[in-house]
Amino acid sequence: GNSVTQMEGPVTLSEEAFLTINCTYTATGYPSLFWYVQYPGEGLQLLLKATKADDKGSNKGFEATYRKETTSFHLEKGSVQVSDSAVYFCALTNCGGSNYKLTFGKGTLLTVNP
Amino acid sequence: DTAVSQTPKYLVTQMGNDKSIKCEQNLGHDTMYWYKQDSKKFLKIMFSYNNKELIINETVPNRFSPKSPDKAHLNLHINSLELGDSAVYFCASSQGVGTSGRAQLFGPGTRLTVL
Numbered sequence: 001g002n003s004v005t006q007m008e009g010p011v012t013l014s015e016e017a018f019l020t021i022n023c024t025y026t027a028t029g030y031p032s033l034f035w036y037v038q039y040p041g042e043g044l045q046l047l048l049k050a051t052k053a054d055d056k057g058s059n060k061g062f063e064a065t066y067r068k069e070t071t072s073f074h075l076e077k078g079s080v081q082v083s084d085s086a087v088y089f090c091a092l093t094n095c096g097g098s099n100y101k102l103t104f105g106k107g108t109l110l111t112v113n114p
Numbered sequence: 115d116t117a118v119s120q121t122p123k124y125l126v127t128q129m130g131n132d133k134s135i136k137c138e139q140n141l142g143h144d145t146m147y148w149y150k151q152d153s154k155k156f157l158k159i160m161f162s163y164n165n166k167e168l169i170i171n172e173t174v175p176n177r178f179s180p181k182s183p184d185k186a187h188l189n190l191h192i193n194s195l196e197l198g199d200s201a202v203y204f205c206a207s208s209q210g211v212g213t214s215g216r217a218q219l220f221g222p223g224t225r226l227t228v229l
Contacts (some may be wrong), residue, residue, distance in 0.1 A: 038155075049217055087155055101147070101159040101162060113130065
């Protein structure tokens, strides 16, 4: 079956630090990969996505590259802000059969201090 | 605003009661989902409907019954609520079945607390 593994949190950084949140996946075929963000007390928002190998998704200064050879989709940002404090979820969907559902990682809590 | 909306946002109830959560999307999507987020923030699919037809039904107690009166609505009815049902329930929608590249867009969530 499909699975997503993300680095355990919490992650605490100072403002303007570099962020990496690791994500690896297990899936058959050619999954699409997503990062969602959940700000405190809010729902999930799509942050970025990539649908095929070597695609780079980017949004709001965040980037992630679909690496099929390492089955990874690590999230990066060059300079985090206090407003980036949230829980970040890596997820995948897989084409074929009935696999339309999102399979999520366990989430990584990021706290950015001023 | 085009969005996925849920009502109510908060729901506090006693064990044994029956309650419903409503979800509506005005995005023109044909597929809708219910996810459960537990106290550790873990998210898991419960149900999915495509064009009012049930296509995903994970291992969920049969006290939970989804209903889709039309493509734009997917409601969740829960009978005989238990303490363990306390969670945040998210509705989501997307366009296309089998098109895994289409992102699912989420509602704001309903925080259910069972006392």
